[in-house]
Amino acid sequence: xxxxxxxxxxxxxxxxxxxxxxxxxxxxxxxxxxxxxxxxxxxxxxxxxxxxxxxxxxxxxxxxxxxxxxxxxxxxxxxxxxxxxxxxxxxxxxxxxxxxxxxxxxxxxxxxxxxxxxxxxxxxxxxxxxxxxxxxxxxxxxxxxxxxxxxxxxxxxxxxxxxxxxxxxxxxxxxxxxxxxxxxxxxxxxxxxxxxxxxxx
Numbered sequence: 415x416x417x418x419x420x421x422x423x424x425x426x427x428x429x430x431x432x433x434x435x436x437x438x439x440x441x442x443x444x445x446x447x448x449x450x451x452x453x454x455x456x457x458x459x460x461x462x463x464x465x466x467x468x469x470x471x472x473x474x475x476x477x478x479x480x481x482x483x484x485x486x487x488x489x490x491x492x493x494x495x496x497x498x499x500x501x502x503x504x505x506x507x508x509x510x511x512x513x514x515x516x517x518x519x520x521x522x523x524x525x526x527x528x529x530x531x532x533x534x535x536x537x538x539x540x541x542x543x544x545x546x547x548x549x550x551x552x553x554x555x556x557x558x559x560x561x562x563x564x565x566x567x568x569x570x571x572x573x574x575x576x577x578x579x580x581x582x583x584x585x586x587x588x589x590x591x592x593x594x595x596x597x598x599x600x601x602x603x604x605x606x607x608x609x610x611x612x613x614x615x
Contacts, residue, residue, distance in 0.1 A: 416443065416575060418515045418540070419503075421450040421488075421496060425463055427473045434542045435482050437586045438515050442540060443572040446481045447515065449473055450499065453489055456528070495528040500536050511575045512537050517544040518582070525555035534562060538579035543586065556580055 418438045420431065427449075435447040451470050454460045464472075466486055473484045491506075493499040496514070503512060514533075516524075518541045524530055539556070557564065565573070566582045573581070 415445045415507075415510045416572075417507075417510055417512050418442065418444045418447040419450055419500070419512055420447055420515045421452060421499070423455050423458065423463065424449065424451050424469050424473050427469070427476045429476075431473075432477050432479065432482065433586075434515060434517060435479070437542050437583055438513075438540055439481060441567045441570050441583050441585070442513065442575075442581065443570060444481075444513070446483055448483045448485050448487075450488055451484065451486050453486075453494055456494055497527075497529040497533045497536070500533065504536065513575050513581075514539045516541055518542065519544045521554040521556050530555075531559070534559070534580075535577050537577055538575050538581065540581040540583060543582075543584040 418435065420435060422431075424431065431449070435449075438444060438447060451466060451473060453466050454463060466489060470484060470486050477484075487503075488494060488499055491499060491502045493502055500512065500514070503510075514537055516539065521541050527533065534556070541556075556562065561578065563579045564582065565579060566584070567573075568585055573579075
C-alpha cells in the first residue's frame with residue numbers, strides 16, 4: 415500500500431485540502447490519503463480551536479471520496495508531533511509505504527518542526543504547489559539539504575517511495591484557499607467559491 419499522510423488542525427477543512435489529495439493521488443499513484451486531524455499543532459495557539467471530534471466531523475462532511483480516509487489516529491497513538499506520529503505509524507503498519515503531503519507554503523517553515531532533519535530520514539515528502547512569492551520554492555530549508563533527492567513531477571508515475579526523497583508537484587491549478595483565510599473571513603462564501611478545484615485533477 416502507498417499511503418499519503420496529510421496532517422493538520424483542519425480548522426476548518428476546505429476544498430483546498432481535497433484538491434491537494436487528488437493531485438497527490440494522481441501524480442504519485444497513491445492507494446489512499448489519510449487525513450491526520452491533529453489534537454493540536456504544537457506550533458499554533460489552541461485558543462479558539464474547536465474540539466477534535468467537531469473538526470473530524472467537519473472533515474467527513476466535506477468529502478466522501480472513497481480513498482480519502484479521515485482519522486484522529488494521533489489521539490489513539492498519543493502523539494502531537496509529526497516525527498512521533500510517523501515513527502508510530504511505521505511501527506504499526508510496517509508493510510505500508512507512507513509519504514507526507516503538504517503545500518509548498520509549509521516548506522518555508524518546515525525547519526521549525528520538531529526534529530525536521532530526522533523526519534526527512536523517516537519517509538519521503540511531497541509538496542504540492544500553492545500560491546507563493548516568486549523564487550521562494552528554491553530558497554527554503556528543504557531545498558538546501560544536498561543529501562536529499564529533489565524530484566519535480568510533471569506527470570503521474572508510480573515512483574518508488576523512499577526516505578530522503580522530496581517530490582515537488584506544480585502541474586495543476588494552484589488553489590489559494592487556506593484555513594487561515596476562512597477563519598479571517600468568518601464563514602463567508604470563500605469555501606463555496608473554491609469547491610470547483612476539488613475535482614479538477
